[in-house]
Amino acid sequence: MLLPAPPPLSTEATEPVVEWDGVWCERDGRSVLRGASLRSAAGEIVALLGANGAGKSTLLRHGNGLLRCQRGVVRIVGRPVGRRPVAELARDVGLVMQQPARMLFAPTVRAELAAGPRALRRYDPDWCARLSERFGLDPLLDRSPQLLSAGEQRRVAIAAVLAGRPRALLLDEPTAGQDARARATLRALLRDCAADGLAITLATHDLGWAYSLCQRWAVLAEGRIAADADPAAVLAQPEVLGRARLSTLAVAA
Structure with a gap:
């Protein structure tokens, strides 16, 4: 419908x-x-x-x-x-590519969420935790992004970009x-x-x-x-x- x-x-x-x-x-x-x-x-x-x-x-x-x-x-x-x-x-400005797996390099989802904001000197653990909960990533935090499904990888990639607080x-x-x-x-x-x-x-x-x-x-x-x-x-x-x-x-x- x-x-x-x-x-x-x-x-x-x-x-x-x-x-x-x-x-x-x-x-x-x-x-x-x-x-x-x-x-x-x-x-x-x-x-x-x-x-x-x-x-x-x-x-x-x-x-x-x-x-x-x-x-x-x-x-x-x-x-x-x-x-x-x-x-x-x-x-x-954050960009999430068509193949999000190409953007994911950290050993765990938890590290992926922190990598971008740390590079931008904007790391806020509370904000990353909120994004993880909002995007349903809490059960995945200690898993490798490369081993996730395509849908999970996309959610990780978007959350990782948003962790840096772009406009x-x-x-x-x-x-x-x-x-x-x-x-x-x-x-x-x-x-x-x-x-x-x-x-x-x-x-x-x-x-x-x-x-x-x-x-x-x-x-x-x-x-x-x-x-x-x-x-x-x-x-x-x-x-x-x-x-x-x-x-x-x-x-x-």
């Missing part, structure tokens, strides 16, 4: 935590991004949608400095990224390989995070899940944001959906 879309945020102006402004990126001789612009504000969950190869992961990686703009600018809390090191940007969270295909129960758990956790003021941008192909979670849908097609509105407004634009190879049938799946 299709869950109802979340209510829109207040229309009062909110300064973006992360802003992609006219970002261009060429890779392997192909223009992946052609002036893409997007904003993510505190308390907001934005779905970044598009076909495979549209550039969703590329856009996210510009958001935390893993990739740098060839043209255009990315601003984090109003400041251009420029040449600022990724370690500095990580204080404000924004970027997620690349967070429901990939997850069953319905894991998707529902993740949806509830992300709603809680947004309610706490976190700015969340997630790339996904799971339109039904995105419909029930995200206040805004941003559709990436031909290197640009072709639509940026509430889900119902985007679904009412068949031409945009066609360009992005998105089907309304997937919303009810």
Whole structure:
């Protein structure tokens, strides 16, 4: 059954935590991004949608400095990224990749939760304990992250990023390989995070899940944001959906 879309945020102006402004990126001789612009504000969950190869992961990686703009600018809390090191940007923006196992290096989940904030000089054992409880990680604290299920690894990766207290969270295909129960758990956790003021941008192909979670849908097609509105407004634009190879049938799946 299709869950109802979340209510829109207040229309009062909110300064973006992360802003992609006219970002261009060429890779392997192909223009992946052609002036893409997007904003993510505190308390907001934005779905970044598009076909495979549209550039969703590329856009996210510009958001935390893993990739740098060839043209255009990315601003984090109003400041251009420029040449600022990724370690500095990580204080404000956390990225969880599509394969979270690649981000997990500590011998135990407990050590994983502490590693990031210690590197940022923000380690707070009480905050890590709260995250562990909130994400259902207490039974896993002394286990190796590499031996966990994909859903457990994703929860560990998100909690480990949040342990450093960023202002924004970027997620690349967070429901990939997850069953319905894991998707529902993740949806509830992300709603809680947004309610706490976190700015969340997630790339996904799971339109039904995105419909029930995200206040805004941003559709990436031909290197640009072709639509940026509430889900119902985007679904009412068949031409945009066609360009992005998105089907309304997937919303009810």
